[in-house]
Amino acid sequence: MIRAILFDCFGVLVGQGFDATWRRAGGDPDQDRAFIADLLGATNVGVISLDEMTVQVCDKLQITPQQWAEVVAETERADQGLIDYIRDDxxxxxxxxxxxxASAGTLERVLTAEQRAVFDAQVVSAEVGHVKPDPEIYELAARKLGVAPSECVFTDDSLAYCQGAEAVGMQAIQFRDREQFVRDLEAILSHT
Structure with missing residues (x-):
C-alpha cells in the first residue's frame, strides 16, 4: 500500500533541471558535464556554498553574478500547478x-513559505550529508514520513535517481512533465 509520495525539486517541482539553466546562461551542458558534476557535487554536500558556486559558474561562463541571478530567476520557477495538485489531491x-x-537553504530560495508548507518533510542533501542515489537519503525521507520505503512512490527527472529509489524498495516514476507524472502516479495508486 502506498502511503507517501516523494518529489525531487529541480526538474520536477522547480524549473527544468540544471542543464536547462546552464544552457540558458550560454553554456553547453554536454561539453561542460565534468565541471557541472564536480560543481554540483561539491555544492550538494555543502563543501562549497551557493555563493561560492555562483563565483565558479560566472568564471566558467564569463558572465556576471547579476546575469546568473537573472537566468536562475527565469528558469527556476516553481510549477504551481503541480504544487496545487499535491496540496489538493x-x-x-x-x-x-x-x-x-541541493545546497543548504535552496528550498527557501526557490519555493515560497506557502509552497514549502505543502510538504510534510524536506530532505536536502547538503543538510543531511547524503546525495541521491545514496540509499540513505531515500530511507531518511521515508523515516521522516513514518513509512517504509516500500510504501513510497518517488519521482525525479533523473533515471539514475529513480533507480536509486527502486533499489531501496520504492516505486519510481521518471518525471517528464506534470501530465505524464499525474497519469503514471494515478495508475500506481489505483493498483494499491
Whole structure:
C-alpha cells in the first residue's frame, strides 16, 4: 500500500533541471558535464556554498553574478500547478516530501513559505550529508514520513535517481512533465 509520495525539486517541482539553466546562461551542458558534476557535487554536500558556486559558474561562463541571478530567476520557477495538485489531491491521503540534491537553504530560495508548507518533510542533501542515489537519503525521507520505503512512490527527472529509489524498495516514476507524472502516479495508486 502506498502511503507517501516523494518529489525531487529541480526538474520536477522547480524549473527544468540544471542543464536547462546552464544552457540558458550560454553554456553547453554536454561539453561542460565534468565541471557541472564536480560543481554540483561539491555544492550538494555543502563543501562549497551557493555563493561560492555562483563565483565558479560566472568564471566558467564569463558572465556576471547579476546575469546568473537573472537566468536562475527565469528558469527556476516553481510549477504551481503541480504544487496545487499535491496540496489538493494528494496531501490529505499521503505523506509528501521533497528529496533534493541541493545546497543548504535552496528550498527557501526557490519555493515560497506557502509552497514549502505543502510538504510534510524536506530532505536536502547538503543538510543531511547524503546525495541521491545514496540509499540513505531515500530511507531518511521515508523515516521522516513514518513509512517504509516500500510504501513510497518517488519521482525525479533523473533515471539514475529513480533507480536509486527502486533499489531501496520504492516505486519510481521518471518525471517528464506534470501530465505524464499525474497519469503514471494515478495508475500506481489505483493498483494499491
Amino acid at each position: 494528494l496531501k490529505s491521503s499521503y505523506g509528501v516530501a521533497v528529496v533534493s540534491n
